[in-house]
Amino acid sequence: MSQPRPFLQIDDLKTHFRVEKGFLFKRHAGTVKAVDGVSLELRQGEILGLVGESGCGKSTLGRTVLQLIHPTAGRVILDGRRLTDLRGRVLRESRCAYQMIFQDPYASLNPRMTVFGALAEAMRAHRKIPASELPARVAALLQKVGLPPGAQGKYPHEFSGGQRQRVAIARALAVEPQLLVADEPVSALDVSIQAQIINLLAGLSREMGLTLLFISHDLSVVKHISERIAVMYLGRIVEIGPAARVFEHPLHPYTRALISAIPIPDPRRESARARVLLPGDPPSPLNPPGGCPFHPRCVYAEPRCAQMVPVLEEFGEPAHQASCIRLKEIN
Amino acid sequence: MPLLTVNNLSTAFHTRNGVVRAVNGVSFDVERGETLGIVGESGSGKSVTCHSLMGLLPTPPARVESGSAMFDSVNLLSCGRRQIEEIRGRRISMIFQDPMTSLNPYLSIGEQLMEPLFIHEKIDRASAGKRALAMLGEVGISDPDQRLKMYPHQFSGGMRQRVMIAMALITRPDLLIADEPTTALDVTVQAQILDLIRKMQGELGMAVILVSHDLGIVCSVCDRVMVMYGGQLMESATTAEIFHQPKHPYTRALQRSIPALQPKGGELHTIPGAPPDLHHLPPGCPFAPRCGQAVDYCAREPVGLRETAANHSTACLRVQRENIAV
Numbered sequence: 001m002s003q004p005r006p007f008l009q010i011d012d013l014k015t016h017f018r019v020e021k022g023f024l025f026k027r028h029a030g031t032v033k034a035v036d037g038v039s040l041e042l043r044q045g046e047i048l049g050l051v052g053e054s055g056c057g058k059s060t061l062g063r064t065v066l067q068l069i070h071p072t073a074g075r076v077i078l079d080g081r082r083l084t085d086l087r088g089r090v091l092r093e094s095r096c097a098y099q100m101i102f103q104d105p106y107a108s109l110n111p112r113m114t115v116f117g118a119l120a121e122a123m124r125a126h127r128k129i130p131a132s133e134l135p136a137r138v139a140a141l142l143q144k145v146g147l148p149p150g151a152q153g154k155y156p157h158e159f160s161g162g163q164r165q166r167v168a169i170a171r172a173l174a175v176e177p178q179l180l181v182a183d184e185p186v187s188a189l190d191v192s193i194q195a196q197i198i199n200l201l202a203g204l205s206r207e208m209g210l211t212l213l214f215i216s217h218d219l220s221v222v223k224h225i226s227e228r229i230a231v232m233y234l235g236r237i238v239e240i241g242p243a244a245r246v247f248e249h250p251l252h253p254y255t256r257a258l259i260s261a262i263p264i265p266d267p268r269r270e271s272a273r274a275r276v277l278l279p280g281d282p283p284s285p286l287n288p289p290g291g292c293p294f295h296p297r298c299v300y301a302e303p304r305c306a307q308m309v310p311v312l313e314e315f316g317e318p319a320h321q322a323s324c325i326r327l328k329e330i331n
Numbered sequence: 332m333p334l335l336t337v338n339n340l341s342t343a344f345h346t347r348n349g350v351v352r353a354v355n356g357v358s359f360d361v362e363r364g365e366t367l368g369i370v371g372e373s374g375s376g377k378s379v380t381c382h383s384l385m386g387l388l389p390t391p392p393a394r395v396e397s398g399s400a401m402f403d404s405v406n407l408l409s410c411g412r413r414q415i416e417e418i419r420g421r422r423i424s425m426i427f428q429d430p431m432t433s434l435n436p437y438l439s440i441g442e443q444l445m446e447p448l449f450i451h452e453k454i455d456r457a458s459a460g461k462r463a464l465a466m467l468g469e470v471g472i473s474d475p476d477q478r479l480k481m482y483p484h485q486f487s488g489g490m491r492q493r494v495m496i497a498m499a500l501i502t503r504p505d506l507l508i509a510d511e512p513t514t515a516l517d518v519t520v521q522a523q524i525l526d527l528i529r530k531m532q533g534e535l536g537m538a539v540i541l542v543s544h545d546l547g548i549v550c551s552v553c554d555r556v557m558v559m560y561g562g563q564l565m566e567s568a569t570t571a572e573i574f575h576q577p578k579h580p581y582t583r584a585l586q587r588s589i590p591a592l593q594p595k596g597g598e599l600h601t602i603p604g605a606p607p608d609l610h611h612l613p614p615g616c617p618f619a620p621r622c623g624q625a626v627d628y629c630a631r632e633p634v635g636l637r638e639t640a641a642n643h644s645t646a647c648l649r650v651q652r653e654n655i656a657v
Contacts, residue, residue: 053517160605190372190544190606195588195599202598217517220591224599261522263547265589266574277526278519281487 005080006041007211008065008179013038013074015057015064019286032285034060035071036235044178047205047212049226049243051219051258053282057235058215062181065213066100067091078179096126099172103184105164109156115142115167116152122174137174145170146200162193169200173208180205181213186221198225219262223247228319231255234285234293237312241320251315251322251331253298292324300330333360334505334538335384340398340408342376342383345391351609353379355562356635357398361506366532366539368553368570370546370585374606376562377542381508383408385425386415402506421451424499428511430491434483440467440494441479447502462501469534470497470527489520493527500531507532510542525552546589550574558582561607561617564636568643578645580625581618616648624649 014036021029034057042048052058063069065076067083076083078097086094102108109118119138123129129137139149145166156164165185172180182201186194202225205212216222222229223243230240231254239252250256257276264273278297283289289296295305310323315331324330342354354376361367369377382388384400384407400407402423405414427433435443444463448454454462460479467475470493483491492512499507509528513521529552532539543549549556550570557567558581566579577583587593587600604621613619619629629648636644637651645651 053519162605191546192372192585192588192602193605195590195601198590199599199601219518220589224590224593257519261518262591263522263525263545263551264591265546265550265586268571268575275522277522281489281520282517 007044007046007079008040008042008213009075009077010038010040010065011075011077013061013064013076014072015060015069016072030286033235033288034285035064037074038232038235038237040230040237040240042211042213044211045205045209046228047202047214047226049222049229050213050215050232051217051222051229052232053217053258055234055282055285056232057285058217058232059183061232062100062183062213062215066098066181067095068100093126096175097177098179098181099175099177101165101168101172101180101182101185104188105161105168106156106188108168109164109171111156114153114155115147115170118167118171119174122171126175141170141174144173144204146196160193161189162196165189165197166200169197169204173204177210179211179213181215183215184217185214187216187218194221201225219247219258231258234283234288236293236323238294238324239322240312241317241322245317245320249316249320249331251320251327252294252324253300253330254294255322257297300324300326302326334363334402335361336399336401337380337384338399338401340380340383340400341396342379342388342393343396344393349610352612353393353562353609354383355612357559357562357564358636359557359564359567361538361540363505364532364536364538365555366541366553368549368556369540369542369559370544370549370556371559372544372585372606374561374609375559377559378510379562380559381425381510381540381542385419385423385508387425417451420447421502422504423506423508424502424504425508425510426492426495426499426512428514430488430495430515431483433495434491436483438482439479440481440483440486444479444494444498444501447498451502463497466497466501467494469531470494470500471523472497488516489523492516492520492524496524496527496531500535500537503535504537506538506540508540508542511544512541513548514544521548528552546574546586547591558585561612562609563617564644564646565618566643566645566647567636568640572640572643576640576643578639578643578650579647580622584621584623616646 015034017032017034018028019030019032020026038061050058064071071084116138119141120134123137138152142149142151147166186197204210214225226243229243229246230237233254239255250259257278260276280297291306291308292310295301308325310325312321312323313327314321315327338358340354340357344351344353357380371377383395395408398408441463445459448459448462464475467478472478472490472493513524541552553570556570556573558565560581566582577586584602588602593599602621607617613630615630615632616634619625634646634648636646639645639650
């Protein structure tokens, strides 16, 4: 397989936050390494699922890629352009190419703006579209996301959660981006509505060639939509590979535990499978354990796991990587 | 005799914008020691059902319009305050979705654990402290004697939910109502908490009502499952029946739309439309407008739960009349 140039390249990205204590005399109390050396490559039109538990840094990674947070180190290159070097007006203009969909469509839409207003604002802000063309553009967008044309004049509160998420998707698409970062786009929705939104995003990506970084804590949702899955734990990618492969042959002990923790809605399969129950909670990112960040909860941990920081290594199949120093022994 | 018999429960909220009919004519039994799951999407009335039983709804605007809930020959819905306080927290306990807001941030964990004992049992401080310590160990918290002196903010989400469970079970209740107990938690922690509920149930022999929007959770824990939609019960059967022979079109559609059960890559099955507006419920089946199998009488005629097979009740007119697997 020849490797074309990646469309989105994330290179050793680090986002650290300083934590300060005290009211008048602030002192440095520590550093949260929310994203700590993540490298990823996405092809044009690819859907990559990023999973992890709360606090693992997946949202921070999404926001850093979109330059909503400035990284501490590392580069983000979109279609040959180094986003991390852009500033000011150039940065703002570049935002047409990449947009974000947030988890909570209740919070991310302005309650005092009609749908038309919200979509037209995005178009006006980024491209010089004559006012006379706006209504036709907005109507076309609404049709694309499966909303009736009558939705234009309505306010966010008049919609259900699923419809609101459609409006948020339409707004992200208004500037014709090539990269979308969707941060938990279906977590606030009911099961029957989740499926509608997943279908919509998958369809849009196929039709428009959109590259999609799909962030979720729900592995079964991610498995369904993505071609590849990356699993994150405490700011690092611990496993990455083709979606089906990661699900059937998870390499990293954490991925195994994560998959086995998903309740399967089928009593026969549920009682038949072996469960890996993880002890404890995810550690605090303010005070991460040394060595492999997962070792205090890992059933395979050895003394050397606390000393060596593992790196991603290929195992089994090409493009399937995991970071564990005992990778060969436990697989 | 069942432990709890709920008959024709209806609860409505009288708001300025009209009457919201959250629960409409719900009837079910809970046997001693069994685990009953209630699944439904948001707004289906599953939480309001439980809160009505416990007398926890703000009245007004909420009002229990009709029905009875017999718990050991006491009607929970009409008994006096003294009587329900005697039962609530002692014989029926409840845990909630969000352990962050259901613990008192000003009181130590130990204080909160002992409180139910001081209220419901005439017990001195020393022996209450011993019981609290033992209970905290039971729910899997390490160094319980240290933790008793700590405050909720020093605990993680999963540990707080463990404390909630310890509080609920310290009086050894006959019935535990768990309202979305793991929704706010991470998957790996969720698995721990579900395991804990199963373990404690085995030790104490209590009955559990587990409310969840997640079919997978209900399936992994419960003996029997009820499916709610638009304030009504749609289907009730054993867990295996619900998952392998669902009869109600809603249950079938819900099951088909779960990503975990569908083959990868293809278009996900979806249910068209959106859940009903509880201000204006249709006279017939609440699911009729979204149902692919609906015929003309579905939207017109009211429908109730009726047994359509052994231990399997369905609230679908077409299943009841034509006995077809729609």
